[in-house]
Amino acid sequence: MERGTIDLADVSGPFDLQSTLESGQTYLWDRADGTMYDRLGAHGGEQWYRTVVPPIDGVSEERIAVRVRQTGGVDDGTLEWEATAGATGVLTHLLRLDDDLDSMLATMPDLPVVERAVEAYPGMRLVRDPPFPCLISFICSAQMRVSRIHGMQRRLAATYGDAVDLAGETYHAFPRPDQLAAASEEELRDLSLGYRAPYVERTALMVAEGEAHPREAAALEYEPAREFLTRFVGVGDKVADCVCLFSLDHLEAVPLDTWIRSVIADRFPECDRGAYAETSRAIRDRFGGEYAGYVQTYVFHYLRSGGE
Numbered sequence: 001m002e003r004g005t006i007d008l009a010d011v012s013g014p015f016d017l018q019s020t021l022e023s024g025q026t027y028l029w030d031r032a033d034g035t036m037y038d039r040l041g042a043h044g045g046e047q048w049y050r051t052v053v054p055p056i057d058g059v060s061e062e063r064i065a066v067r068v069r070q071t072g073g074v075d076d077g078t079l080e081w082e083a084t085a086g087a088t089g090v091l092t093h094l095l096r097l098d099d100d101l102d103s104m105l106a107t108m109p110d111l112p113v114v115e116r117a118v119e120a121y122p123g124m125r126l127v128r129d130p131p132f133p134c135l136i137s138f139i140c141s142a143q144m145r146v147s148r149i150h151g152m153q154r155r156l157a158a159t160y161g162d163a164v165d166l167a168g169e170t171y172h173a174f175p176r177p178d179q180l181a182a183a184s185e186e187e188l189r190d191l192s193l194g195y196r197a198p199y200v201e202r203t204a205l206m207v208a209e210g211e212a213h214p215r216e217a218a219a220l221e222y223e224p225a226r227e228f229l230t231r232f233v234g235v236g237d238k239v240a241d242c243v244c245l246f247s248l249d250h251l252e253a254v255p256l257d258t259w260i261r262s263v264i265a266d267r268f269p270e271c272d273r274g275a276y277a278e279t280s281r282a283i284r285d286r287f288g289g290e291y292a293g294y295v296q297t298y299v300f301h302y303l304r305s306g307g308e
Contacts (some may be wrong), residue, residue: 002086006079013101014074015124021049023301024146026127027137027153027248037147046071052164052173054130059093065164065171074123085168098124109288110297117302127246131214133174136245139199139234155191180204199234218248237276245293254284254296259303
């Protein structure tokens with residue numbers, strides 16, 4: 001096992017681990033105290049978060065089990081980590097510590113709801129999840145609360161993923177495409193996936209057999225990338241936007257979920273153009289364009305958490 005620290009004073013802009021990992025962007029991490037996405041347990045401060053990370057092109061050549069916690073403030077704190085291999089590069093990648101958040105915040109539109117959201121969650125960053133687990137997570141997200149989505153992914157990992165030991169604990173990696181493709185629809189339904197079970201099974205098979213892989217969309221321009229992702233079973237525009245934003249570096253993507261549609265209806269009705277693509281373009285422009293996905297995520301988390 002290796003250990004290390006990341007000094008947040010060396011990161012461009014603030015960082016908050018808890019709001020980053022518990023804001024509905026990622027379902028691949030777990031809190032060691034068992035209260036991930038539990039509002040009553042969400043203010044524990046220096047809690048350990050843990051995950052298993054597959055090899056990442058240009059970042060790491062091996063699978064890494066890692067746990068990390070934050071001590072101190074969002075501007076001058078420290079990230080402490082323990083992992084099966086060196087994890088500074090992996091954490092920098094996954095948690096987007098390479099973003100210049102101050103510069104991004106400076107481009108955000110002068111809108112009251114945005115200002116209140118940023119003030120409420122300073123240091124919240126987007127994540128950069130591995131593409132296949134991200135895709136499966138958001139296929140499972142339809143009509144679901146974040147805590148239930150998270151539970152589905154934990155069950156998939158525990159049932160089909162490889163076991164990895166770290167510091168005397170057993171972690172489970174998210175299943176590889178071939179592992180998940182080998183599961184039957186009935187078995188997936190037994191894990192409470194419901195009508196999403198055949199979508200997960202068929203999408204995993206598409207990736208396992210080489211028909212397509214979500215990472216291919218990273219090389220495309222944003223709207224073609226979204227269109228590419230809709231070829232996977234169970235993926236519409238909203239799920240595709242989530243994968244674009246939380247995995248593939250398309251930071252202008254604004255997933256039109258229930259919360260954002262309510263913001264459009266209540267505050268920006270002129271952005272409702274009927275069709276998804278046209279409404280998406282309009283709200284992206286209203287949210288500032290290049291980093292509109294950051295704005296979306298701040299607003300989503302602020303409203304979902306009862307901000308107003």
